[in-house]
Amino acid sequence: MRFHVVFGALAVAVALAGCNTMPIQNVDQAAATSASGKPLTREQVRAAIVRAGAGLGWQMKDEGNNTLVGTLNLRKHVAVVAIPYTANSYSIKYRSSEGLDEKDGQIHKNYNGWIQNLTRSINAQLSAS
Incomplete structure (x- = not known):
């Protein structure tokens, strides 16, 4: 009986350990649109991404070829993303x-x-463009 209790507790601990991870979510070709429906320029999209990131603590750097690299440092955690963009x-x-x-x-x-927060913020900045 004791073996079953220990084994059961171990199985629950292993299952819960995996609850903190999920599949990595990427954003693919999200539409860059303004609230007015007017076409945006590549520079407007870039500026919206930079403003959105800055508001959330992301550091954005140009990598060239219409790509920004965003870095978020929170406590002991660091996330780095590539953000390619067009108009x-x-x-x-x-x-x-x-x-x-x-x-x-x-x-x-x-x-x-x-x-998800970065995506929402970018979309809000684009809408305001």
């Missing part, structure tokens, strides 16, 4: 991380929340 769309792609338990396409669930 019509943008993407957010996982590049690397520290302290977020990234392995085999899985990452700490907070990362996906940060990406």
Whole structure:
């Protein structure tokens, strides 16, 4: 009986340990549109991404070829994403991380929340353009 209790507790602990990770979410070709429906320029999309990131603590650097690299440092965690953009769309792609338990396409669930917040903020900035 004691073996079953210990084994059961171990199985629950292993199952719960995996609850903090989820598949890495990338944003693929999100539409870059203004609230007025007027076409945006590539520079307007870039500026919206930079403003959105800055408002959330992301450091944005130009990588060239219409790509920004965003880095978020929170406590002991670091997330790095590539953000390619055009006048019509943008993407957010996982590049690397520290302290977020990234392995085999899985990452700490907070990362996906940060990406969702960044996406919402970019969309809000684009709408205001």
